[in-house]
Amino acid sequence: MKNIHGNIAILGSGNIGLSLAYGLVKADYQDAASILLTRRNVSHLTEQAQMGYQVSANNPEAVKNASIVILAVLPQQLDGLLHEIQPVIDASKHLVISVISGVSCKDIKAKLGHDVQVVRVMPNTAISIGQSMTCIASDNASTEQVALVQSMFETVGSVVVINEDLMTSATALCACGIAFFLRAIRAASQGGVEIGFHADIALKMAVQTAKGAADLLLQHHSHPEQEIDKVTSPKGCTIAGLNEMEHQGFSSSLIKGIKLSAVKAGELYIESK
Numbered sequence: 001m002k003n004i005h006g007n008i009a010i011l012g013s014g015n016i017g018l019s020l021a022y023g024l025v026k027a028d029y030q031d032a033a034s035i036l037l038t039r040r041n042v043s044h045l046t047e048q049a050q051m052g053y054q055v056s057a058n059n060p061e062a063v064k065n066a067s068i069v070i071l072a073v074l075p076q077q078l079d080g081l082l083h084e085i086q087p088v089i090d091a092s093k094h095l096v097i098s099v100i101s102g103v104s105c106k107d108i109k110a111k112l113g114h115d116v117q118v119v120r121v122m123p124n125t126a127i128s129i130g131q132s133m134t135c136i137a138s139d140n141a142s143t144e145q146v147a148l149v150q151s152m153f154e155t156v157g158s159v160v161v162i163n164e165d166l167m168t169s170a171t172a173l174c175a176c177g178i179a180f181f182l183r184a185i186r187a188a189s190q191g192g193v194e195i196g197f198h199a200d201i202a203l204k205m206a207v208q209t210a211k212g213a214a215d216l217l218l219q220h221h222s223h224p225e226q227e228i229d230k231v232t233s234p235k236g237c238t239i240a241g242l243n244e245m246e247h248q249g250f251s252s253s254l255i256k257g258i259k260l261s262a263v264k265a266g267e268l269y270i271e272s273k
């Protein structure tokens, strides 16, 4: 049985909660039987129960049976959940991990108790396939607990430990970033259709080209402009297209979108009050 640090309860098994559960099992970090998934309507977890996960609508029971408690509800759903589990949280037994945007460790400790160790984690949905970019921060967890969380998330992607005040920026760049890059890929495939390819082939071509571009940076440890310089032949077609994209605000729109997402990420919990 694979559960070196005890059972993991994922409270709020939606998009990111399930992505995390699948990733941990796929990475052979934890077996499904020692992951407790909760959701208010447990009938939505029938498929996961068939896959071997423990499923329930009872958050306090899940917490009692776990040593690692992962909070994965929406910011506006958090206070109700914390109120529900506070009586069964034991600071000497539980490590609390929160993936919730815009909620600080201090906010959580204010509801669960100041002696509870809380680690804030910002993964993205690529965690389900072991390809997350995950940022981690804490203001009170021990070095050992932060290291434990780091090693857990390293099994499902890359990890950086950052200052907590950068967590909303990390949300915009890495968690929202999945959607930004996917939209860029979709736009490229739509361009491909206009210049002659069927949609399915255009998408396949755009996806592999995007993957190749990312892998060039990862494997060469190079800067994007170094790789761009190798593509842009003098008087060529790449620079013509690239400059037209820039005239239309390509870089600017990405930068502005990321800045807006970061502001919004910081306001999510406050706005829900």
Ligand SMILES: NC(=O)C1=CN([C@@H]2O[C@H](COP(=O)(O)OP(=O)(O)OC[C@H]3O[C@@H](n4cnc5c(N)ncnc54)[C@H](O)[C@@H]3O)[C@@H](O)[C@H]2O)C=CC1
Pocket (backbone or CB within 6 Å): 011, 012, 013, 014, 015, 016, 017, 038, 039, 040, 041, 059, 072, 073, 074, 075, 077, 080, 081, 099, 100, 101, 122, 123, 124, 125, 175
């Ligand atoms: N979706 C993403 O890519 C990422 C999301 N996050 C954060 O993760 C959190 C969850 O986001 P999503 O998974 O996208 O939302 P979601 O809406 O898909 O999932 C939330 C789940 O929590 C369940 N839930 C609500 N109240 C509950 C309760 N009291 N007990 C048990 N379950 C309850 C809902 O039924 C739902 O299935 C948010 O705070 C978000 O900021 C963080 C990183 C990436």
Ligand SMILES: O=C(O)[C@@H]1CCC=N1
Pocket (backbone or CB within 6 Å): 101, 171, 175, 176
């Ligand atoms: O859109 C959101 O609010 C969440 C947080 C990061 C990704 N999805």
